[in-house]
Amino acid sequence: MAVTDEGFARGDGAFETIGVWQGRAFRLDDHLARLVVSLRAAGLEEPDAGQLRTEIDRVLDGASEDAALRIYVTASGTRVLTLGPQPSGRGVAHLAVHPAPWIRPLGTYGPAGAKTMSYLPNMAATRAAQRRGADDALLVALEGWVLEGPTFAILWVADGRLYAPPVSLGIVDSVTRRTLLELSDDEVIQEPRPLDHLLDAQEVLACSAIRGVVAVRRVGDQAFDAATPVCDRLAAALQQRRRA
Ligand SMILES: Cc1ncc(COP(=O)(O)O)c(C=O)c1O
Numbered sequence: 001m002a003v004t005d006e007g008f009a010r011g012d013g014a015f016e017t018i019g020v021w022q023g024r025a026f027r028l029d030d031h032l033a034r035l036v037v038s039l040r041a042a043g044l045e046e047p048d049a050g051q052l053r054t055e056i057d058r059v060l061d062g063a064s065e066d067a068a069l070r071i072y073v074t075a076s077g078t079r080v081l082t083l084g085p086q087p088s089g090r091g092v093a094h095l096a097v098h099p100a101p102w103i104r105p106l107g108t109y110g111p112a113g114a115k116t117m118s119y120l121p122n123m124a125a126t127r128a129a130q131r132r133g134a135d136d137a138l139l140v141a142l143e144g145w146v147l148e149g150p151t152f153a154i155l156w157v158a159d160g161r162l163y164a165p166p167v168s169l170g171i172v173d174s175v176t177r178r179t180l181l182e183l184s185d186d187e188v189i190q191e192p193r194p195l196d197h198l199l200d201a202q203e204v205l206a207c208s209a210i211r212g213v214v215a216v217r218r219v220g221d222q223a224f225d226a227a228t229p230v231c232d233r234l235a236a237a238l239q240q241r242r243r244a
Contacts, residue, residue: 001072002078005074005076005078007080010118011118012042012117012118013042013072013075013117014039014114015038015070015072015116015117016034016115017209018031018068018071019068020060020063020067020068020083023063023064024060025060027175030175031071031209032049035071037114038111038114038115039073041113042110042111044073046073052071052079055081056081060083067083067086068084068085068086069083074117090135091135092149092152092211093135094133094216094217094219095137095138095149095204095206095220096128096133097140097219098125098128098137098139098140099141099142100139100141103170103171104170105168106170109170112170113167113171113173114172115172122139122151125137137149137150138154138219141169141170143192144194144195145193146195148174151208152174153172153174153176153207153208154198155177155180155188155205156203156204157230158202161186162186162189163188163190163191163193164190166191166192167190175209176208176211176238177207179238183237183241198219201224203215203229203231204216204219205231205234212235212239213231213234215228215231
């Protein structure tokens with residue numbers, strides 16, 4: 001990508017990170033559909049779907065390992081596809097609460113929920129959390145609702161039920177989270193909940209395409225149960241689905 005490309009110069013573009021398991025991209029259609037949603041939300045042109053598929057096939061041709069596939073589409077019309085080792089993933093065991101004024105409800109702010117190439121507020125939140133001694137941030141809306149992490153979705157178990165923030169709050173519509181909702185035996189409650197509700201939880205779960213689902217052990221000063229049966233069950237089911 002040229003340094004004059006709008007993607008580099010202004011972070012003007014959208015992207016996807018897709019888990020590749022034994023050479024096969026997991027839920028590729030969902031990721032490509034979300035890329036289109038992000039591009040439309042940002043008012044950017046969509047690439048030709050057939051052409052993009054051909055490029056993905058070429059990148060994955062001969063792949064047999066676990067990997068991370070990344071797709072970037074910029075305002076200059078540039079497409080960059082990379083296939084590389086899966087990053088070991090930043091820890092999420094200890095999260096620090098961080099306000100996220102840039103995440104607004106769907107319909108109130110154009111790029112709400114989009115995976116744009118302007119992730120600086122997210123990454124700055126991670127750094128701020130790390131300066132406070134945590135591994136990463138738990139983003140909370142101006143209104144006090146629990147949202148997501150800078151690069152992961154959040155769910156929690158309270159009173160034996162699984163909770164997830166609704167996508168309408170303007171969070172990224174996580175493909176991994178969608179898989180967990182399908183894998184969960186019980187109905188998942190998707191309603192806005194304040195931070196106190198999560199702090200009362202037995203288990204807090206973080207998930208993303210590469211991480212899978214992992215247990216959060218502490219948010220601020222609040223520690224959660226050492227046993228994480230729901231997280232363990234979902235992690236095993238997700239792993240099975242990804243390798244099926
Ligand atoms: C802000 C944000 N929320 C949630 C997620 C998780 O989404 P997915 O499960 O599709 O990887 C990501 C992934 O990068 C993200 O950046």
